[in-house]
Amino acid sequence: MHIFLPIANMSVPVALVLGLGGSVGFLSGLFGVGGGFLLTPMLMMAGVPPAVATASDTNQIVAASVSGTLAHSRNGNVDFKLGMIMLIGGLIGGTFGTDVVRHLRGLGNFDFVVKSAYVVMLLFVGVFMLQESLRALRHRKKAGAVEGVSHPSGIASRLPARVYFPVSGIECSVVALVGLGFLIGILAALMGVGGGFIMLPVMIYLLGIPTLKAVGTSIFTVVFTAINVTMAQATVNDTVDVVLAVVLLIGSSLGAQIGAKISRRLAGEQLRVAFSVIVLAVMVKMFYQLVTKPASLFILGGGH
């Protein structure tokens, strides 16, 4: 059975879109990321124009992250107080980032800049997470299964305006949280993603938030970042395909619930190892695309 996508102006098998949404939603619930960095390339491989894939993907992230937030909040994993503070920075960063995008587009090869930034960032995040989680797994085997309370490290621990967050069980600088939110807001506007895959390691390793709380809280903030980007894409580029987003979100909302359930049964370190492997795999794929000759030297333009 096929469905016609009004904005993409193409017909796609419903089962394919449901399957893509379901698998990415599963990862979203499992790791607390929006999944945009995975779903957009998959949609493009299915023939959806890049601009429509990016914008519609962000739209479905709204649903997946709402569904994931509800699931994580039931498990007590969402630190709303901490998340709201990060959101303040996120909204300012998102608005600033939109202007940065407009400026970069005027300068020239924006697509390549974004893809390169993705590769570098995914490499950094993936390697860092893999190292840390493997080290933690080895320590856990030696010292037993006790997960100690983490504290902010490095510059995050020296910043002023420290506030205690009972849900996460940490004391952290409001400045650090607003700063992180601001950075995520800029990246979300630049890359058209929720930003969870960058936010998560920063929350865990730099701010010392326990893994599951970081997962729940990051997915909560992704809801708002994705709403912001969806509105901007619909207003500026007319590229949000609601029909595509709805079919994707049916799959992804169900997948997110299942992912969140499974995440409860897994240790934080196992989650981090699996996540870092996925991040590195996506990085390798994107790098390969940048250095291999495309099948056709001429491509239809538009989008990121």
Next chain:
Amino acid sequence: MRKWCISIIPSFVLLFAVINAACAEIGARPESVKVGLGFSGSIVTVTGTVPAGSDVCLRVISPPVRVPLNRQGKVAVFWMSVQKTIVEGVPKLYHVYTSSSVKDLPVSLRKQIIGYRDATVQAKVTEKKEGEEYVLPAGEAQPFVKSLVELYEKKGLYAINEGKIKIENGRFTADVAVPVGTPQGRIEVTSFFIKNGRVVAQKETSFDVQSVGLVRWLRQLSGTDGPVYGGLAVMIALFAGAAVGMAFSFIDRLFGKGRESGEHAHAH
């Protein structure tokens, strides 16, 4: 008398051609193709009368569309867009149907069709560079136009269908494909009737491609009121996400109760 005969022969030839042309009629059914949520391509049947002993060639063509097209190039070790252009004046749909082989068509008609020449004759390629726009000369524009045609061909929007017109009892029938991606608007169908290596008559008809229902409403809203469309998209996503979340919460409670009562029963 001889002079009179000589002068009347061309008049008869002309009259014969006019009668032939009058005999050739053409129509398309349905007259309108509706693009709704279930649309995955359609067929329009074009029929008509054929002048005695003639072959038929149909040309199906959509209005031209404006398309951004980028050329990829290697910079250091990376492949990236090195030239950004806008291609205009090229129709997005161009199909040809014939009752015989293309090589049997008159040379002038064959020249138009081979390589989709008459589809690209109005093409204009504008390069966008450092905020400036300038039209590429024909030589530089040609690879862009050729690639666009190849892209359309891969999507089934451009095709030459030899021997796909049936002629029976003085009437012809062709099943004209309307693939996904056909632009909205009026699709022009021109029939050429060929006899003894010459086009003896030509007739035109057309059909509409129009979006309907939800597809039409969403396209209009997206094009005319982006913020409202974006708000709608967000509301749908929020509602769907929350609905699934609540549904799973309900299932959780249901299973939780089930487990509790099961454990309770076990204890007894």
